[in-house]
Amino acid sequence: MATQVPSEVPSGVSQEGDGIVVGSAGVPVDAYIDFQCPFCRQFEENNGLALRRMAADGIITIVYHPLGFLDRLSTTAYSSRAASASGCASDAGSFEVYEGVLFANQPPEGSAGLSDQQLIELGRAVGIDDPDFAACVGAHRYLDWVAFVTERAIQRGVSGTPSVFVAGVPVPANAAMIAAAASEMAR
Numbered sequence: 662m663a664t665q666v667p668s669e670v671p672s673g674v675s676q677e678g679d680g681i682v683v684g685s686a687g688v689p690v691d692a693y694i695d696f697q698c699p700f701c702r703q704f705e706e707n708n709g710l711a712l713r714r715m716a717a718d719g720i721i722t723i724v725y726h727p728l729g730f731l732d733r734l735s736t737t738a739y740s741s742r743a744a745s746a747s748g749c750a751s752d753a754g755s756f757e758v759y760e761g762v763l764f765a766n767q768p769p770e771g772s773a774g775l776s777d778q779q780l781i782e783l784g785r786a787v788g789i790d791d792p793d794f795a796a797c798v799g800a801h802r803y804l805d806w807v808a809f810v811t812e813r814a815i816q817r818g819v820s821g822t823p824s825v826f827v828a829g830v831p832v833p834a835n836a837a838m839i840a841a842a843a844s845e846m847a848r
Contacts (some may be wrong), residue, residue, distance in 0.1 A: 664812065667805040671748030672691055673756060679813040680724035681756050684716030688843040691725045692823040692834075696743035696763045697731040697770060703824070704823040704834045705764040709837035713757060721827075721843050725760065728811045731770065739774025744807040746780040749797035750789060758787045774827050
C-alpha cells in the first residue's frame, strides 16, 4: 500500500491528501465511507443533506475519505473502483452529487458491483459530461490514491464504515450528534 501521497490525486483533496473537502469553514468533520457499505448508504440517506447544509452554512467542513475496505466482498474490487470514480467526479467539480448517486445505486455486497461503464453512466445521469471523467473512470486513475486513503484510515484506527470524527474526536455517524459535537468544539 501507498505510504506517501500518490503523485496523482483528485481535485479538492485535503491538505493531507487523504480525502475530498466539502466546505471551507467551520469545525472539521472527517467521514470515512465505503461505497459498497450498506451502513454508509444509510448514513448518506439519513444525514447527507443535513451535513451538506451545515457545510454550506460554514458550520462544518467535511472531508470525505472514500475507502476500499469492502473490496474483498466484491469480485471486481468495487469499493476501490467506485472510490476512484468519486475522485474523477471531484475533478469535474461534482463529488457531492456523485457520492449521492453512488449510494443510491449501491450494488449488494458479494456482487461484482457496477461496471466501469455503469459508473460512467451514473456520472452522465447527474450531469458529468466531461470526456475526461469517462477516461478517468475507465483508467482507474485514482486507485493508488484510494489505497493511500485506506491505509491512512487504518493508521488512524478506523476499522469500520461509516466512521465520523469531529475535530479529531470520534462521534456517532448521525447528523444531530455531529452538529452537537461541532457546536461544542466551536466554543
